[in-house]
Amino acid sequence: MTNETSGEKFDLIAIGRACIDLNATEYNRPMEETMTFTKYVGGSPANIAIGSAKLGLKTGFIGKIADDQHGRFIRGYMEKAGIDVSGMVVDQEGHKTGLAFTEIKSPDECSILMYRDDVADLYLQPEEVDEEYIRRANKLVVSGTALAQSPSREAVLKAVHLAKKNGVEIVFELDYRPYTWKSAEETAVYYSLVAQQADIVIGTRDEYDIMENAVGGSNERTTEALFKHAPRIAVIKHGVEGSYAYTREGGTYRAQAYKTKVLKTFGAGDSYASAFLYALVQGKDLETALKYGSASASIVVSRHSSSDAMPAVDEIEALIADQPVLHS
């Protein structure tokens, strides 16, 4: 850490993976017929950091990147986006950057071909998580995928421990991806452990089911269980049917999805989280924060990338002002 930054405070620090998306340049076809791919920064916590920084939040990032051209591209891009990258560690053991080749057959048929074996981000070590850095944050944004494997798992558990100890608010973005996890039970163990210590939990209904190792869970049961522990807000997203925020005090809020011309479904969750957190930091009420999240998500799904496409504040606010909601 340089002297210049040592006193700086962050609205949020995200911890977890920063990867490369290789998006089909020619889309609306099977990937077998795509001959060129365009490179973007990707990975849920990196996208949230980029989205937040673009909205004007002071943002930091903790993660491990490969010591190669892809790793350097990621750090350079995030730095240019205004993110403090002093918490990013360069891998020294030859691990590679995670890759996501996206296939866009149609707006409804998107899939991702993942390269996640032994990728650098999963090798972040607990000793590389610095208490002084974390205490400079107002919020720590934890991505569930970073819990999928050791030592990244322990690095994140340590970060959560240090955040609690130093009064830093913990935001847990469930961000569940089946690869890397060994079993449903294993996932549920670590998701529960972190959710119980978080202040704000954000995820889709399906992701909460994963956390509970259950099928067809209900928002009522989920929030009842969560509010026995640390959480004060739980955001549960139900796709085109909109999203809900629940508070420990018993409040329930709902936002509807905004109409948009969908190009692909990737990146919706990350843009949602960054705009929602931006609104909270600005002191907006929960109902408004949900609208920011929804609007931001519908902008990103209409565009080609997940990171580069993150909207500015005025785009989000214009959409909220002008557009009718999808379901009344």
Added chain:
Amino acid sequence: MTNETSGEKFDLIAIGRACIDLNATEYNRPMEETMTFTKYVGGSPANIAIGSAKLGLKTGFIGKIADDQHGRFIRGYMEKAGIDVSGMVVDQEGHKTGLAFTEIKSPDECSILMYRDDVADLYLQPEEVDEEYIRRANKLVVSGTALAQSPSREAVLKAVHLAKKNGVEIVFELDYRPYTWKSAEETAVYYSLVAQQADIVIGTRDEYDIMENAVGGSNERTTEALFKHAPRIAVIKHGVEGSYAYTREGGTYRAQAYKTKVLKTFGAGDSYASAFLYALVQGKDLETALKYGSASASIVVSRHSSSDAMPAVDEIEALIADQPVLHS
């Protein structure tokens, strides 16, 4: 679980490893010169279960044993000791029983040659931990070594989660063994995580230092940090200088070590824990419970094994009544 046992309540259920000790039959020499070895059940939580059962507690055990002669010997021995073994799972993937060859050069120079690579106990899976079984316990005794590797780690974290959920008291025996753990940071992460959720924590001063990833920690700082979380009792052992119990309410108790003719140092901690917990279950006060622990430990170190040598209640009480304490 059979019908007969389904309603039974346990004073305690221990979770973790049950292994084989191969104790030098000819001792007071280097192991290179020992030509025969005597077989005993070993492993801290198994020893605690055996010690507790021998003292008359209703005891259960959760753990994974090898599908071979050693595994069957362990289950048979524990069953004969009066322990409910319905929570023991037989490994189906060819993992072996952990082994400990003990070398007794002199009472002061003991060492253990461990076989712990890929042993069956570390393959207990979270899906093999049963909520119905755990809720039948008054106390769940967790051994720190069971946290050293996946999937045993997740099985224990799940057991802790289920114990909390069902109001079962958690006793965390730090039981630190350097093998299997990858780093000091990793150990500290999981030790802290479980200690913060436990009701009673038991360990040596050195083990608490491991938990804090610190050197030269003090009992004051340790207990101050612990009592911000769930623990209500912390027992900290200082070898021949005796042991301390601290309570959340501010009480401090000390027991001194009993004079004995030491044969070897193995097994002291396990016999301490079983007698200490026995006394608590009997409703003895903390000061008396510490004496039971101390007396039991000094009996076991004078004998050849750690499990078979576990004393009966009258032996412990006779020692407390008759023997002068080692340091006044």
Added chain:
Amino acid sequence: MTNETSGEKFDLIAIGRACIDLNATEYNRPMEETMTFTKYVGGSPANIAIGSAKLGLKTGFIGKIADDQHGRFIRGYMEKAGIDVSGMVVDQEGHKTGLAFTEIKSPDECSILMYRDDVADLYLQPEEVDEEYIRRANKLVVSGTALAQSPSREAVLKAVHLAKKNGVEIVFELDYRPYTWKSAEETAVYYSLVAQQADIVIGTRDEYDIMENAVGGSNERTTEALFKHAPRIAVIKHGVEGSYAYTREGGTYRAQAYKTKVLKTFGAGDSYASAFLYALVQGKDLETALKYGSASASIVVSRHSSSDAMPAVDEIEALIADQPVLHS
């Protein structure tokens, strides 16, 4: 194997990896500044098969491909190139396609960013190598990289065993890549083992040094050692200084490199091997075969890809006829 192909004979069958090259669409810059990549089939034995097929040889391929879009692209491309793909096996264990991102800073500064951890081609198993298929070949082309890891290593050793048993000529393309190999000693053990059983060995001087686990080896010592065993021809390439062929009978031949406008250095070796083998199959003498190899290599290094750029016979022959040699 379908009935139609069961009787077909192959001029050559190549065994080993078929991967994806992602070539910088914008080149003459560091990869950090390349934003789009063009997809090609890659991997030395796949390139040799494609090059040979394009020259008109009857060609088969044995290898394992991923069960995903990249795997299907590879098989589709090779099939269209006229290669028999009935010996290609689809991985069922989630392994991914190997990737090579190529960076072309300048004709002299090329590098490759490799994704080779746990890739599908290294999981070809010995039971997937079929004796009936191999005996249909005139030559079996073995790539050294396929020896780098089990079970691909054993699959290739079995293929070599079956080729010897059935009188199929073995061509060993050393194709040394440092990744995946654990040590220089390990590489030397397997390279020696296969080279001693091969009929024709092809490699650069540096690759022969790797085979001998030596520094600064000489062609004389190399060929003296090789000709004590099965080899009858050894081709040793010295870059722009040209290449040599040695025969067991004592013949020495040399071909010089052809002048070309180099775009990048990748793919030279594979195009060399396919044209050299094509010429041998056509019954050309060794000196002419070396020229075919040299000419083909210089055509490929002037083009963007390694596989798609493989020349036709008339292009090679035109270059041999028209172009002056680089060094006289």
Added chain:
Amino acid sequence: MTNETSGEKFDLIAIGRACIDLNATEYNRPMEETMTFTKYVGGSPANIAIGSAKLGLKTGFIGKIADDQHGRFIRGYMEKAGIDVSGMVVDQEGHKTGLAFTEIKSPDECSILMYRDDVADLYLQPEEVDEEYIRRANKLVVSGTALAQSPSREAVLKAVHLAKKNGVEIVFELDYRPYTWKSAEETAVYYSLVAQQADIVIGTRDEYDIMENAVGGSNERTTEALFKHAPRIAVIKHGVEGSYAYTREGGTYRAQAYKTKVLKTFGAGDSYASAFLYALVQGKDLETALKYGSASASIVVSRHSSSDAMPAVDEIEALIADQPVLHS
């Protein structure tokens, strides 16, 4: 290597594992009821070296031992048996000594409980095999089990390569043990590879079937295939029906098993090999060598250990002279 030994020649050098046998002290019962175990050196190549040294051969050993009490016991025992241990390497990575707990329920029902995961002997590295040491041997005795895993596999392949290069005769004791090997195909690949380079191959009929990855193989087919390659003698053992030796020149010899009071079946093969090789070194004819092997085997199966029980020359010769053969 010390100066004193640098010029010494060896009748044979064995390469592979040296382990610990823990033999049931109380036998004729299930191991669950055995409470004490007696420690011996074990492992086929170690036993052959011990047996050979006891018969008076100049013997060396190449292998890796654990850096612990068991490793030191092994080296000390072998050194006292007269074996040159300068080729034994001490593991520096914490690997343990292989263990074999033997269960003797009855002379017909013997089983072994093996500890072979990540054991030190399988970590012998090719760079630890010294050409100067190997060239001092008349014969190199290779154990098949040492081929089961890398890097021991490559160390043995290198030793075979160096033996061939230096005119040292290779004896391949198939010594097949199912543990550690991944598949039947993998075993067959390496067994074939080494058998084809060996001068003398020794094994049971079952072991030859493993080498051929076949069921119900015949000695005729086995020897026909072998004699196309390097072997000049193949010994095929058929248990109580006796053993056969075949020569490349077409000779066939048979020895019958000697009557004995069998205590257990372990160690028969190793004692057979050492006495057979001893006889060859003494210049005895093949028929006599087979008798030495048979007699030595029947002495060892009547005794408690496999290494300590290796007979002296006069015991073997007395048995050959006095005892009737088991089957006429």
